[in-house]
Amino acid sequence: MYPQDKLSQWYQGQGHWADVPEADWKNWKWQLKNRISRVEQVEQYLKLSPEERQGCYFSGSKLALSVTPYFFNLIDPNDPDDPIRRQVIPRSEEMETAPEELLDPVGEEGSMAEKGIVHRYPDRVLFLVTDRCASYCRYCTRSRLVSNAQDYNFHPEFESGLKYIESHPEIRDVLLSGGDPLLLSERKLDYLLGRLRAIPHVEFIRIGSRIPVFLPQRITPELCEILKKHGPIWMSIHVNHPNECTEELRAATERLSFAGVPLGNQSVLLKGVNDDLQTMKQLVHRLLMMRVRPYYLYQCDLITGSAHLRTDVRKGIEIIRGLRGHTTGYAVPQYVIDAPGGGGKVPINPEYIQELNDDEVVIRNFEGKIYRYPLVNGVPMAISASGDEPGGAFCG
Numbered sequence: 001m002y003p004q005d006k007l008s009q010w011y012q013g014q015g016h017w018a019d020v021p022e023a024d025w026k027n028w029k030w031q032l033k034n035r036i037s038r039v040e041q042v043e044q045y046l047k048l049s050p051e052e053r054q055g056c057y058f059s060g061s062k063l064a065l066s067v068t069p070y071f072f073n074l075i076d077p078n079d080p081d082d083p084i085r086r087q088v089i090p091r092s093e094e095m096e097t098a099p100e101e102l103l104d105p106v107g108e109e110g111s112m113a114e115k116g117i118v119h120r121y122p123d124r125v126l127f128l129v130t131d132r133c134a135s136y137c138r139y140c141t142r143s144r145l146v147s148n149a150q151d152y153n154f155h156p157e158f159e160s161g162l163k164y165i166e167s168h169p170e171i172r173d174v175l176l177s178g179g180d181p182l183l184l185s186e187r188k189l190d191y192l193l194g195r196l197r198a199i200p201h202v203e204f205i206r207i208g209s210r211i212p213v214f215l216p217q218r219i220t221p222e223l224c225e226i227l228k229k230h231g232p233i234w235m236s237i238h239v240n241h242p243n244e245c246t247e248e249l250r251a252a253t254e255r256l257s258f259a260g261v262p263l264g265n266q267s268v269l270l271k272g273v274n275d276d277l278q279t280m281k282q283l284v285h286r287l288l289m290m291r292v293r294p295y296y297l298y299q300c301d302l303i304t305g306s307a308h309l310r311t312d313v314r315k316g317i318e319i320i321r322g323l324r325g326h327t328t329g330y331a332v333p334q335y336v337i338d339a340p341g342g343g344g345k346v347p348i349n350p351e352y353i354q355e356l357n358d359d360e361v362v363i364r365n366f367e368g369k370i371y372r373y374p375l376v377n378g379v380p381m382a383i384s385a386s387g388d389e390p391g392g393a394f395c396g
């Protein structure tokens with residue numbers, strides 16, 4: 001039994017859509033068809049600020065405005081700073097570009113080995129299989145190609161991507177993303193997963209998806225059957241705030257878990273959404289209760305028009321410091337910066353090593369107390385300055 005008192009207190013079921021038959025509400029196709037995507041629709045339910053209204057008007061040339069009724073309902077209409085609202089309702093600031101911002105902030109185009117295949121790490125690839133999502137996150141790192149609002153003209157192609165993976169035996173890990181792969185039809189997903197499973201060197205398949213959060217109705221028994229059939233399929237979902245942890249999400253993650261899908265979560269650190277310790281702690285606790293292991297906490301990429309949503313890196317470090325040791329180890333995500341320009345994900349950690357000298361390592365625990373540990377059997381260990389990692393004596 002899920003502790004009901006831990007769920008969003010104010011969430012009111014169908015909310016604005018109370019008149020809609022329950023069967024429609026629970027139908028993912030109804031949810032998609034009835035997405036909020038025009039400013040007039042938004043204004044039916046929310047009193048917009050001038051910045052938001054302008055953002056809605058301009059969004060079509062940057063990243064489409066689109067929110068499922070289910071997710072829209074999680075916005076508290078009486079709170080202009082609501083954390084769900086900040087994630088999906090456009091603002092005029094999105095049209096501004098700060099000097100440090102980029103259209104392709106993590107340099108994916110430079111690692112595009114084949115159409116839709118980003119091959120940055122030696123043993124794994126990112127396979128972009130669609131340009132559509134159920135709702136659009138205003139800080140989307142891939143806004144250049146997602147929703148087709150810009151001139152990118154992305155046409156996902158399965159065959160060339162599959163051929164690339166088939167002909168590169170070093171690829172043991174394939175990450176399906178997009179857009180949201182769970183928007184594909186069951187037939188296409190079945191085909192894609194079947195083809196990937198048939199490649200002998202592909203050991204690990206995972207899907208990056210925000211569908212369980214935006215559209216939990218999509219996690220149907222039929223979809224789960226396909227994931228189970230090709231399993232183990234791992235999944236990274238994307239929850240940023242405890243208010244997203246509804247009964248619907250809980251039930252969707254349960255269906256996925258029961259189909260044998262191990263679940264991780266990737267949050268993005270966002271100003272005014274989750275950039276505070278108490279919010280983040282509540283989020284990671286709720287995730288564990290839903291069988292979801294917090295995986296990464298991303299520093300927000302330098303995507304154009306995201307300055308109003310980005311937070312100081314020191315804030316992220318402070319949050320991790322406040323979690324590590326203070327709560328369940330499983331609840332602590334790895335904070336990372338996806339290095340601008342294509343360096344990949346770099347872990348950012350609070351400093352727990354106070355000193356590392358020829359004899360010992362001086363360490364600081366979660367309470368700030370200092371401890372000492374000798375280096376390997378009293379033998380001083382040379383730490384090379386060439387970037388090699390120190391040996392195993394104090395790792396892990």
Ligand SMILES: *Cc1c(COP(=O)(O)O)cnc(C)c1O
Binds near residue numbers: 118120125126345
């Ligand atoms: C994030 C990412 C991966 C997966 O990285 P993990 O650390 O294994 O989760 C793979 N390829 C690209 C291009 C990525 O951005």
